[in-house]
Amino acid sequence: xxxxxxxxxxxxxxxxxxxxxxxxxxxxxxxxxxxxxxxxxxxxxxxxxxxxxxxxxxxxxxxxxxxxxxxxxxxxxxxxxxxxxxxxxxxxxxxxxxxxxxxxxxxxxxxxxxxxxxxxxxxxxxxxxxxxxxxxxxxxxxxxxxxxxxxxxxxxxxxxxxxxxxxxxxxxxxxxxxxxxxxxxxxxxxxxxxxxxxxxxxxxxxxxxxxxxxxxxxxxxxxxxxxxxxxxxxxxxxxxxxxxxxxxxxxxxxxxxxxxxxxxxxxxxxxxxxxxxxxxxxxxxxxxxxxxxxxxxxxxxxxxxxxxxxxxxxxxxxxxxxx
Amino acid sequence: xxxxxxxxxxxxxxxxxxxxxxxxxxxxxxxxxxxxxxxxxxxxxxxxxxxxxxxxxxxxxxxxxxxxxxxxxxxxxxxxxxxxxxxxxxxxxxxxxxxxxxxxxxxxxxxxxxxxxxxxxxxxxxxxxxxxxxxxxxxxxxxxxxxxxxxxxxxxxxxxxxxxxxxxxxxxxxxxxxxxxxxxxxxxxxxxxxxxxxxxxxxxxxxxxxxxxxxxxxxxxxxxxxxxxxxxxxxxxxxxxxxxxxxxxxxxxxxxxxxxxxxxxxxxxxxxxxxxxxxxxxxxxxxxxxxxxxxxxxxxxxxxxxxxxxxxxxxxxxxxxxxxxxxxxxxxxxxxxxxxxxxxxxxxxxxxxxxxxxxxxxxxxxxxxxxxxxxxxxxxxxxxxxxx
Numbered sequence: 001x002x003x004x005x006x007x008x009x010x011x012x013x014x015x016x017x018x019x020x021x022x023x024x025x026x027x028x029x030x031x032x033x034x035x036x037x038x039x040x041x042x043x044x045x046x047x048x049x050x051x052x053x054x055x056x057x058x059x060x061x062x063x064x065x066x067x068x069x070x071x072x073x074x075x076x077x078x079x080x081x082x083x084x085x086x087x088x089x090x091x092x093x094x095x096x097x098x099x100x101x102x103x104x105x106x107x108x109x110x111x112x113x114x115x116x117x118x119x120x121x122x123x124x125x126x127x128x129x130x131x132x133x134x135x136x137x138x139x140x141x142x143x144x145x146x147x148x149x150x151x152x153x154x155x156x157x158x159x160x161x162x163x164x165x166x167x168x169x170x171x172x173x174x175x176x177x178x179x180x181x182x183x184x185x186x187x188x189x190x191x192x193x194x195x196x197x198x199x200x201x202x203x204x205x206x207x208x209x210x211x212x213x214x215x216x217x218x219x220x221x222x223x224x225x226x227x228x229x230x231x232x233x234x235x236x237x238x239x240x241x242x243x244x245x246x247x248x249x250x251x252x253x254x255x256x257x258x259x260x261x262x263x264x265x266x267x268x269x270x271x272x273x274x275x276x277x278x279x280x281x282x283x284x285x286x287x288x289x290x291x292x293x294x295x296x297x298x299x300x301x302x303x304x305x306x307x308x309x310x311x312x313x314x315x316x317x318x319x320x321x322x323x
Numbered sequence: 324x325x326x327x328x329x330x331x332x333x334x335x336x337x338x339x340x341x342x343x344x345x346x347x348x349x350x351x352x353x354x355x356x357x358x359x360x361x362x363x364x365x366x367x368x369x370x371x372x373x374x375x376x377x378x379x380x381x382x383x384x385x386x387x388x389x390x391x392x393x394x395x396x397x398x399x400x401x402x403x404x405x406x407x408x409x410x411x412x413x414x415x416x417x418x419x420x421x422x423x424x425x426x427x428x429x430x431x432x433x434x435x436x437x438x439x440x441x442x443x444x445x446x447x448x449x450x451x452x453x454x455x456x457x458x459x460x461x462x463x464x465x466x467x468x469x470x471x472x473x474x475x476x477x478x479x480x481x482x483x484x485x486x487x488x489x490x491x492x493x494x495x496x497x498x499x500x501x502x503x504x505x506x507x508x509x510x511x512x513x514x515x516x517x518x519x520x521x522x523x524x525x526x527x528x529x530x531x532x533x534x535x536x537x538x539x540x541x542x543x544x545x546x547x548x549x550x551x552x553x554x555x556x557x558x559x560x561x562x563x564x565x566x567x568x569x570x571x572x573x574x575x576x577x578x579x580x581x582x583x584x585x586x587x588x589x590x591x592x593x594x595x596x597x598x599x600x601x602x603x604x605x606x607x608x609x610x611x612x613x614x615x616x617x618x619x620x621x622x623x624x625x626x627x628x629x630x631x632x633x634x635x636x637x638x639x640x641x642x643x644x645x646x647x648x649x650x651x652x653x654x655x656x657x658x659x660x661x662x663x664x665x666x667x668x669x670x671x672x673x674x675x676x677x678x679x680x681x682x683x684x685x686x687x688x689x690x691x692x693x694x695x696x697x698x699x700x701x702x703x704x705x706x707x708x709x710x711x
Contacts, residue, residue: 012350019347302367304363307389
């Protein structure tokens with residue numbers, strides 16, 4: 001018999017969803033699954049535009065300079081007929097550093113665009129393993145720089161520019177904020193780190209608890225970090241921009257919002273990052289939703305916990321943007 | 324990652340997905356959620372509004388999980404009379420079947436709309452789906468499981484009849500609590516009863532087929548026969564427990580527990596559950612009292628059943644081969660077995676020899692019969708899950 005690992009139970013409503021979705025979802029993602037998973041992702045173009053049209057949102061794709069000046073694409077999303085200057089949100093999407101496109105998490109963006117009248121710039125950073133570190137975080141930073149430089153033309157008030165991302169996108173948002181601080185880049189009004197992927201070292205209690213269970217388990221996380229860092233994963237040769245959990249100096253960073261579930265790999269690194277921000281004198285708001293698995297707000301939006309998570313997050317963004 | 328799986332969306336309107344529905348509500352019930360989480364589940368799975376009237380309170384939930392105003396379509400202010408009439412009628416007749424109520428009979432519905440209600444009674448109320456146009460393939464199943472789950476989670480609150488019955492058949496409760504439960508259920512502590520276990524969705528009145536003992540009365544409003552009944556969560560899913568007099572008849576599928584003194588009905592329920600799981604897919608009634616030491620044997624061996632080579636050997640056989648073995652082990656002669664199976668006698672004889680080699684024993688020998696029967700029953704336990 002295997003040793004029983006103690007871990008927080010899933011919230012019953014979320015567990016019911018997980019049970020139904022589990023036949024479509026392997027708990028553990030291994031490197032050889034990456035091509036298949038990318039293929040399996042739905043062709044997003046048509047449905048994205050349908051969703052945007054239904055929400056009354058205009059999309060403009062722009063080619064901008066990425067890392068080393070290579071061309072990357074961003075999409076500028078705003079409410080139809082929007083005029084003047086207002087809040088801006090620079091978005092870095094999730095997908096474990098290995099999957100997804102800039103429209104992953106679109107559902108979250110719609111509310112920010114329509115309810116907060118924000119202009120969202122979402123960046124198509126290049127994915128590992130084909131483009132390992134530092135490509136992803138440097139593409140994100142280049143996209144942020146472009147956004148800040150074009151703030152006036154985009155209708156963004158430069159004093160009200162946030163960075164936001166979920167999962168791998170949360171880690172990239174935190175890393176981008178660190179680069180911006182260190183290289184005198186754009187000033188950020190806040191960083192929204194949604195269940196962020198921050199630590200490549202695979203040494204938390206939560207990662208051992210979520211092994212072969214839930215969503216984006218320990219093996220999947222190792223797959224993602226290995227794609228990004230190769231042999232450097234877990235060694236001393238990893239920059240704080242790739243794995244912000246390694247940062248020892250968090251002073252001077254923008255205020256942070258961090259949320260996660262208690263039943264996910266990222267729980268402990270996310271809590272630790274919030275604690276480290278407080279220790280450095282940075283304002284931070286932390287929510288750990290009991291029994292939540294990774295990404296439960298996207299997968300189970302009808303549940304009471306998902307609604308509470310969205311409400312708390314959107315409230316922070318509205319307060320921070322002064323909406 | 325979320326993009327791998329998308330999100331939980333409504334079930335296919337055209338294809339039956341009963342297992343998903345059963346699983347979803349079983350997990351919710353096992354997790355001890357409340358009424359509103361059950362309604363959110365029903366609404367998201369069906370992609371339409373789910374509602375409930377319980378006592379004097381109305382709840383309506385949209386497919387996004389958001390609470391909707393009580394009175395807009397549901398039995399609110401002007402419609403309470405209609406809803407109560409419906410509930411009262413169904414309670415009085417004991418009909419537990421799904422009722423599709425057209426807009427005309429449900430004054431709550433928007434006048435002239437094509438909306439229908441697929442509804443079902445629960446203790447002290449009713450639950451429903453509000454469906455535009457024709458019903459979807461899973462609507463009946465969603466409402467059925469919603470109703471079961473609502474009764475079950477509400478029965479956990481003290482003071483409900485279902486709660487008393489759950490206490491009565493729970494071996495972990497002490498004798499004092501069980502005596503109080505007996506009194507609440509108006510059962511005679513000096514008499515002996517037995518508990519029947521039924522698939523959770525079965526209608527008790529129909530199962531009792533009119534042979535009411537009169538021993539138990541008035542405990543559950545839904546049940547015209549008067550036999551106390553509740554749905555309980557077991558490791559094998561939801562099961563309906565019914566308290567019967569010692570000679571009360573019942574139709575299958577059902578498991579009948581041992582006759583026990585009134586304050587020892589937990590043992591009767593335990594054996595009823597085993598008996599239910601031993602009943603084959605057919606509508607048989609298995610009476611624990613008929614099994615004697617065999618019941619004790621399979622109960623004791625259950626946790627190692629899947630490690631037994633004899634059980635594993637049977638699990639590898641297809642349904643037809645299992646049926647052949649059942650007949651070979653039960654029949655007076657190979658010739659009689661062949662007749663029952665519609666096979667030629669010599670063909671079956673060849674099959675018999677091959678199966679004897681394959682199993683390593685002859686299921687028609689004295690020892691082989693015992694070996695086969697025990698392995699067969701253990702396999703049923705291992706494979707059993709009460710049908711929805």
